[in-house]
Amino acid sequence: MRFYDAHNHLQDERFAGQQPSIVATAARAGVARMVVNGSCEEDWPQVAELAKRFPQVLPSFGYHPWYLHERTPQWQTRLTEFLDSTPSAVGEIGLDRWKPDLPYEGQEDAFIWQLHLATERNLPVSIHCLQAWGRLHELLRDNPRPERGFLLHSFGGSKEMVEPLVKLGAYFSFPGYFMHERKVRQRDAFQCVPLDRLLIETDAPDQLLPDSDNSFPLHDSAGKVINHPANLTRVYEFMAVQRRIAPERFAASIEENFLRLFGCQ
Numbered sequence: 001m002r003f004y005d006a007h008n009h010l011q012d013e014r015f016a017g018q019q020p021s022i023v024a025t026a027a028r029a030g031v032a033r034m035v036v037n038g039s040c041e042e043d044w045p046q047v048a049e050l051a052k053r054f055p056q057v058l059p060s061f062g063y064h065p066w067y068l069h070e071r072t073p074q075w076q077t078r079l080t081e082f083l084d085s086t087p088s089a090v091g092e093i094g095l096d097r098w099k100p101d102l103p104y105e106g107q108e109d110a111f112i113w114q115l116h117l118a119t120e121r122n123l124p125v126s127i128h129c130l131q132a133w134g135r136l137h138e139l140l141r142d143n144p145r146p147e148r149g150f151l152l153h154s155f156g157g158s159k160e161m162v163e164p165l166v167k168l169g170a171y172f173s174f175p176g177y178f179m180h181e182r183k184v185r186q187r188d189a190f191q192c193v194p195l196d197r198l199l200i201e202t203d204a205p206d207q208l209l210p211d212s213d214n215s216f217p218l219h220d221s222a223g224k225v226i227n228h229p230a231n232l233t234r235v236y237e238f239m240a241v242q243r244r245i246a247p248e249r250f251a252a253s254i255e256e257n258f259l260r261l262f263g264c265q
Helices: 019-028 044-053 065-070 075-085 107-121 133-142 159-168 184-190 229-242 247-262
Strands: 003-008 031-037 057-061 089-096 125-130 150-153 170-175 198-201
Touching: 003 150, 003 170, 003 198, 003 229, 003 247, 019 031, 019 044, 019 229, 031 044, 031 089, 031 229, 031 247, 044 057, 044 075, 057 075, 065 089, 065 107, 075 107, 089 107, 089 133, 089 150, 107 125, 107 133, 125 133, 133 159, 159 170, 159 184, 170 229, 184 229, 198 229, 198 247, 229 247
Parallel strands: 003 031, 031 057, 057 089, 089 125, 125 150, 150 170, 170 198
Antiparallel strands: none
């Protein structure tokens, strides 16, 4: 079986130069492609370099709402240049009303500009949203969207929002973090996601699986446990059981979805 990670951050400094061995381990586990998401101007070059080094990496460039305060006056030009330089996606972009002390002002303007850029090029978009689902739906509804669709990474909205978002072109990626017992509401919402709009992600190095499911233990330089992209395989297994689908058929469905959204990049 081939596995597809719809969202991670392989460029993260917590991997501390271990990327070659991490990618090799993931490849041995069957991970065929991974979307590596840039978050700001500082890490876009690292994402581009990973894409050059590893054929499994599909690069994605965008300004995450957590880092908008770091923008330079040239950020839009620089983002456009990265999208021009290599086949890629747009992301991680989005809205966040959850992070303490994070200004909301300016988030919507940055999100809409990047969404329009993706739409002009018909590029897939990876969207972050925390505690702003209603407003995100309004912005997606009222603005042009890429014809190929967009990804709601680690979808944490309500199950009632799934159908309206599907009508706008949404795909939904399930992270291993939602395997924790307390994440019942999130799992219930994913039961409402049509199979042809479902994707799987690790969000590595973040969103750790439960300890008992962490098949590929990994630590940062400070000794803290971080998520390994190869844990994707366990997330697939979990969701196949949740959806009552044979693992091979489930993996084939996810592959089809991934290639439909990201495959031409």
